[in-house]
Amino acid sequence: MAPPAVDLQGVTHRYGEHPALRDVSLQVSPEALYGLLGPNGSGKTTLFRILSTLMPPSEGRAQVFGLDVTRQPDAVRDQIGVVFQDTALDETLTVRENLRFQGALYGLHGAALRDRIGTLLHRLDVADRANDSVDDLSGGLRRRADLARGLLHRPALLLLDEPTAGLDPAARRTFWEAVRRLQEAEGTTILLATHLMDEAERCDRVGILSDGALVADGAPTALKADLGDETIWVDAESPALLRDHIEAQFGVSTRIVGSTLQVAPTDPPAFLPTLYDAVGDRIRSATLRRPTLEDVFMVHAGVAPGDDREYALARTTEASD
8 A cells, every 4th residue: 555645743843942833643644635724833833844854853753654754754855846926036037947957956958858848838838938938937837836836846746835826816716726736637635824714725635733732634625514503603792691591591502603604594584583692782784504614713813813923823815915
C-alpha cells in the first residue's frame, strides 16, 4: 500500500517556551486537495516550514510519501514544490528566464526543460507572456507564473501558502481553474493554507488549526453536517443570556457560535414564531439556514470573523473589496 502523501504523528513545535504546534496528527491521501484553516498564529506557517524541511519538529514525526523530513530532507525536497504568499520570482527577469533558472537548480536542462516549461506555460495560460518581465505582469499572472515555478520539477506534493492573497475574484477563479487542470493531469497532492471559505470548500478534506492544535478534520460536507441540519441562527446583543433563557423555557439545544446563537429545535420552521413570541425583544435578527463552513470554523476555532483583527478569518466578500 502506498504511504500517505503527508503523515504527521504527534507533531509539536516550540519557539522557546511558546508552543506553535501541539501534538498534531493528520494524514493527507495521495492526489488529494487538503485545506488548512486557522487564525493568524494558529501554526499553519510553522507546519509548512516543517514539511518543507526548513526546520525539524520539536517532537513527533513528519513524513512526506514515507520520507522523514528530519532524517531525509534532500529526498523530501525532491518530492515537494512550494508556492508562497509572496511570489518567489525575480521581477527583472522574464517568466521564461525565471523558469530556466529554477530548472537549473533542480538539474534540469536541454529539451526536457524546454518541453516542461512549454507545457506549464500552456496549461497555466501564461504562454503569451513568457517573454515579458515579471515586473510587467498583473498579480494574477504573477501567481500563475509562480505556480509554474513550484511545479517545474514535477513535485508529488505542492504546498500552497495563501497563494491567492490579494487577488481579485476573477484572478482567483482563474488560478484555481489552472490548479485543478494540473492536478487532474499530473496527480499532484496539494496542501493548501487559506483564510478563504470558497477555497476551503474546494478541498477534499479540511483541517482547522487553533492555538497550535488540530481541532477539526474532515470533508467540508461532513464538518457542516456535524453542526446539524437546518437550524435557527439568532443575532442578539447578549447571546449567552438568551441561550440560558431559551434552554430554561423550552429545553431546546443551543450553541454560541462567535457572536451568534444557534438554536436547534426538533422543527425549526414551526419553532421560529414561538421564539419570537417569547423573546422577540431580545432578538436583533433570526434566520433559518444550514450551517456553513464559516460556522464550523467559529465553533472549533472559538473566534468569529471580525472579532479581533489578528484572529479574524477573512470573508470571501472582504477579499473582493
